[in-house]
Amino acid sequence: MTAPILDIPLTAPVNLRDLGGIPAAAGPVRAGFALRADDLSTADPDTAARLVGEGLTTVIDLRTAAEVQLTGRGPLAAMPVTYHHVPFLSSVNEGQEDGESLTHQPSFEKMYIRMYETAAPRIVQALAIIATSPGATAFHCAAGQDRTGVLAASLLMALGAEPEAIISDYARTGGNSARIMERIAPVMEPLLANTGIRLEDAAKAALRAEFSSAPMAGLLGHLARTHTDPLLPLRAAGLTDGLVSTLRERAHA
Numbered sequence: 001m002t003a004p005i006l007d008i009p010l011t012a013p014v015n016l017r018d019l020g021g022i023p024a025a026a027g028p029v030r031a032g033f034a035l036r037a038d039d040l041s042t043a044d045p046d047t048a049a050r051l052v053g054e055g056l057t058t059v060i061d062l063r064t065a066a067e068v069q070l071t072g073r074g075p076l077a078a079m080p081v082t083y084h085h086v087p088f089l090s091s092v093n094e095g096q097e098d099g100e101s102l103t104h105q106p107s108f109e110k111m112y113i114r115m116y117e118t119a120a121p122r123i124v125q126a127l128a129i130i131a132t133s134p135g136a137t138a139f140h141c142a143a144g145q146d147r148t149g150v151l152a153a154s155l156l157m158a159l160g161a162e163p164e165a166i167i168s169d170y171a172r173t174g175g176n177s178a179r180i181m182e183r184i185a186p187v188m189e190p191l192l193a194n195t196g197i198r199l200e201d202a203a204k205a206a207l208r209a210e211f212s213s214a215p216m217a218g219l220l221g222h223l224a225r226t227h228t229d230p231l232l233p234l235r236a237a238g239l240t241d242g243l244v245s246t247l248r249e250r251a252h253a
Helices: 045-053 065-071 076-080 109-118 120-132 147-158 162-193 200-207 214-226 234-238 241-252
Strands: 033-037 056-061 082-085 138-139
Touching: 033 147, 045 076, 056 120, 065 162, 109 120, 109 147, 109 214, 120 138, 120 147, 120 214, 120 234, 120 241, 147 162, 147 214, 147 241, 162 200
Parallel strands: 033 138, 056 082, 056 138
Antiparallel strands: none
């Protein structure tokens, strides 16, 4: 992995949580099955060691190649953790169409829909990793909000969770927004600068507006209206009944 080219401070993640306890078809998801997080490559050594000590065996990195090039894997690279790079986007602004904002979180519904549909093969790949990993799997992007949110929703749908539970989990990121923006600034600032966006403006926009559940509700509503089975795009990309069954067994074992 390319060595970091920026002076990245290593800090504790601020949007890290276990999906344990979320109600699903066969009962609450067990703790220690799947974790979602903001950037784990910049986690401090103590946090990394604690996660491994608590059973983390696998990391799924959803970031772009450019993001990975800036930070590498961080302290977890030296620990007994299997690493998978499964980028959901090729660039940080890939999910946007002309006229759409990279800084206005309440408007991200269309981006989530496109991501779910265009990254379906990689979503299935990530679900297969979660299903076959022997311990806890953590998946992360930069903020732990958008790419991570789409994968968390996909996993919870496969487990039979109701839309309300999926939206509730997504909304928990809202209380962490200010700390997320501060933590990811050293990495995202140069990446966003290439798209003509100043992270400071994005941070101000995030703090001015209340975090909205609308993007996730919009994604789930779109899938319900468009498909007889919301998992249909993933099934077309290789999600099998066997994989769904394995995920459900692992989530409750």
